[in-house]
Amino acid sequence: xxxxxxxxxxxxxxxxxxxxxxxxxxxxxxxxxxxxxxxxxxxxxxxxxxxxxxxxxxxxxxxxxxxxxxxxxxxxxxxxxxxxxxxxxxxxxxxxxxxxxxxxxxxxxxxxxxxxxxxxxxxxxxxxxxxxxxxxxxxxxxxxxxxxxxxxxxxxxxxxxxxxxxxxxxxxxxxxxxxxxxxxxxxxxxxxxxxxxxxxxxxxxxxxxxxxxxxxxxxxxxxxxxxxxxxxxxxxxxxxxxxxxxxxxxxxxxxxxxxxxxxxxxxxxxxxxxxxxxxxxxxxxxxxxxxxxxxxxxxxxxxxxxxxxxxxxxxxxxxxxxxxxxxxxxxx
Amino acid sequence: xxxxxxxxxxxxxxxxxxxxxxxxxxxxxxxxxxxxxxxxxxxxxxxxxxxxxxxxxxxxxxxxxxxxxxxxxxxxxxxxxxxxxxxxxxxxxxxxxxxxxxxxxxxxxxxxxxxxxxxxxxxxxxxxxxxxxxxxxxxxxxxxxxxxxxxxxxxxxxxxxxxxxxxxxxxxxxxxxxxxxxxxxxxxxxxxxxxxxxxxxxxxxxxxxxxxxxxxxxxxxxxxxxxxxxxxxxxxxxxxxxxxxxxx
Numbered sequence: 001x002x003x004x005x006x007x008x009x010x011x012x013x014x015x016x017x018x019x020x021x022x023x024x025x026x027x028x029x030x031x032x033x034x035x036x037x038x039x040x041x042x043x044x045x046x047x048x049x050x051x052x053x054x055x056x057x058x059x060x061x062x063x064x065x066x067x068x069x070x071x072x073x074x075x076x077x078x079x080x081x082x083x084x085x086x087x088x089x090x091x092x093x094x095x096x097x098x099x100x101x102x103x104x105x106x107x108x109x110x111x112x113x114x115x116x117x118x119x120x121x122x123x124x125x126x127x128x129x130x131x132x133x134x135x136x137x138x139x140x141x142x143x144x145x146x147x148x149x150x151x152x153x154x155x156x157x158x159x160x161x162x163x164x165x166x167x168x169x170x171x172x173x174x175x176x177x178x179x180x181x182x183x184x185x186x187x188x189x190x191x192x193x194x195x196x197x198x199x200x201x202x203x204x205x206x207x208x209x210x211x212x213x214x215x216x217x218x219x220x221x222x223x224x225x226x227x228x229x230x231x232x233x234x235x236x237x238x239x240x241x242x243x244x245x246x247x248x249x250x251x252x253x254x255x256x257x258x259x260x261x262x263x264x265x266x267x268x269x270x271x272x273x274x275x276x277x278x279x280x281x282x283x284x285x286x287x288x289x290x291x292x293x294x295x296x297x298x299x300x301x302x303x304x305x306x307x308x309x310x311x312x313x314x315x316x317x318x319x320x321x322x323x324x325x326x327x328x329x330x331x332x
Numbered sequence: 333x334x335x336x337x338x339x340x341x342x343x344x345x346x347x348x349x350x351x352x353x354x355x356x357x358x359x360x361x362x363x364x365x366x367x368x369x370x371x372x373x374x375x376x377x378x379x380x381x382x383x384x385x386x387x388x389x390x391x392x393x394x395x396x397x398x399x400x401x402x403x404x405x406x407x408x409x410x411x412x413x414x415x416x417x418x419x420x421x422x423x424x425x426x427x428x429x430x431x432x433x434x435x436x437x438x439x440x441x442x443x444x445x446x447x448x449x450x451x452x453x454x455x456x457x458x459x460x461x462x463x464x465x466x467x468x469x470x471x472x473x474x475x476x477x478x479x480x481x482x483x484x485x486x487x488x489x490x491x492x493x494x495x496x497x498x499x500x501x502x503x504x505x506x507x508x509x510x511x512x513x514x515x516x517x518x519x520x521x522x523x524x525x526x527x528x529x530x531x532x533x534x535x536x537x538x539x540x541x542x543x544x545x546x547x548x549x550x551x552x553x554x555x556x557x558x559x560x561x562x563x564x565x566x567x568x569x570x571x572x573x574x575x576x577x578x579x580x
Contacts, residue, residue, distance in 0.1 A: 189444060190442075190444065191438040191442045191444070191447075194431065195435065195438065197424065197426070197427055197431075197435075198424050198427070201423075201424035201426055201427060202422045202424060204386070204406075204418070204422060205418065205422035205423075205424065205483075206435070207405070207407050207410075208384065208386075208406050208407075208410060208416050208418070208484070209407075209410060209435055209436045209439065209483060209484075209486075210407050210410035210411045210436075210439040210487055211407055211435075212407050213407065266426075
């Protein structure tokens with residue numbers, strides 16, 4: 001009960017969340033390996049969406065280049081592991097630091113020179129793209145040849161070295177996504193969350209109320225980048241291989257933002273709802289597309305879903321869904 | 333006026349060819365209510381923007397409570413003790429009315445409960461309490477103007493800059509607002525600098541009036557004194573009419 005109050009939920013919403021969590025905890029025991037692997041993809045999408053949502057949904061700064069932070073987290077921890085045998089948990093922290101630094105630098109550069117809105121978004125794409133090209137020529141991490149993590153056939157999952165089955169990653173991601181949910185909620189409930197939303201709604205008014213807009217924007221960017229990099233580490237150790245052209249892909253940046261937009265930008269549960277709907281159905285589309293030999297069904301589906309949401313429910317599915325289910329959403 | 337709370341000393345601002353504010357000086361004493369009036373384009377809003385840090389003056393200085401705040405950023409001006417409203421209202425549309433005011437209250441405290449309590453008090457004082465949970469974007473224009481004021485008040489300013497907050501209000505609402513501001517100033521010692529086209533409010537509220545015309549200060553004094561000043565009548569009513577006015 002205390003946990004539900006800490007999240008600001010009505011009893012009904014707390015029950016719904018509890019039920020959802022229980023199902024998620026039991027799911028790996030009930031479904032086959034293929035479904036687990038799809039769920040891992042869903043949880044990655046949810047977590048990356050939650051991380052992106054802090055910067056764009058809460059603080060209103062549109063980033064279209066979040067693949068950059070996925071890549072920095074993935075490459076930093078993987079390279080430290082491959083070359084020095086450093087445990088991925090320390091590598092993860094290093095990756096988060098690198099990403100936070102990169103994010104702050106990009107934000108500081110942009111906002112110092114009053115680059116905002118669409119131009120800022122373009123700049124985030126540019127940084128992601130030229131980092132991709134940089135890594136294409138970065139021999140120490142394999143360049144275009146790719147960076148590979150040794151696959152160990154262990155009898156047991158080894159969470160310390162992040163070597164293990166998809167089920168282990170499933171649970172790690174579940175915990176991570178839940179932690180991101182609690183963190184997001186707690187941020188929104190504090191001064192920093194109010195300030196971010198004020199900046200999102202009207203920068204000039206925010207400034208007149210004593211908010212150091214520059215500092216708060218950088219903080220949002222740094223936190224969002226660090227959280228994304230954390231997910232990047234898990235992605236590296238899940239996939240076991242890294243190529244600049246897939247890790248830093250523009251397509252990944254786009255996929256990161258679609259789930260929160262469909263689910264409800266700036267809401268707590270939007271990214272999660274969006275990830276389940278989109279990635280779940282997207283995966284089905286991929287299968288159908290192989291089965292019927294029609295290529296690109298998933299991309300068509302993403303496009304259609306985005307169009308439908310923008311036209312019919314621009315604030316996203318979650319605000320509508322929570323009202324329909326009689327759950328209580330605090331914001332929007 | 334020697335121990336002024338806000339002292340504006342010879343500030344100027346030029347936009348390309350236009351001298352928007354030209355060597356303007358005036359002062360607001362602690363707890364004083366000063367009105368800045370003048371026809372459209374006289375430089376009232378620019379003067380506000382200069383004081384609140386939204387623009388940097390070309391010359392002159394602005395001193396608040398003994399500290400020189402000239403050329404500081406808007407957020408620094410706010411932290412120094414200047415609370416301002418915008419003539420073109422800027423509500424945080426997606427946030428509730430209460431949350432809007434809490435953003436202001438967070439200047440004085442990081443504690444959410446304390447900020448919430450402070451915001452409630454201000455909403456009650458300004459008659460917005462029953463709208464507290466509504467999204468700000470659903471408010472009418474007069475309500476949005478009151479929200480601007482509430483938000484600025486929540487930062488606990490030493491001086492409140494009100495930029496035409498009475499525009500569009502009905503006469504009874506104007507009287508309510510005048511009473512609210514007069515009470516506020518008397519009870520808390522808050523100083524107020526206002527620009528206003530609603531003369532009913534200016535005359536009822538202000539202790540002192542500064543008149544701007546083409547960016548220059550043409551006159552200042554007590555309300556009754558300013559209302560009789562021939563130069564003021566001229567710039568408001570035009571040359572001929574001022575001359576024709578009996579007893580002017």
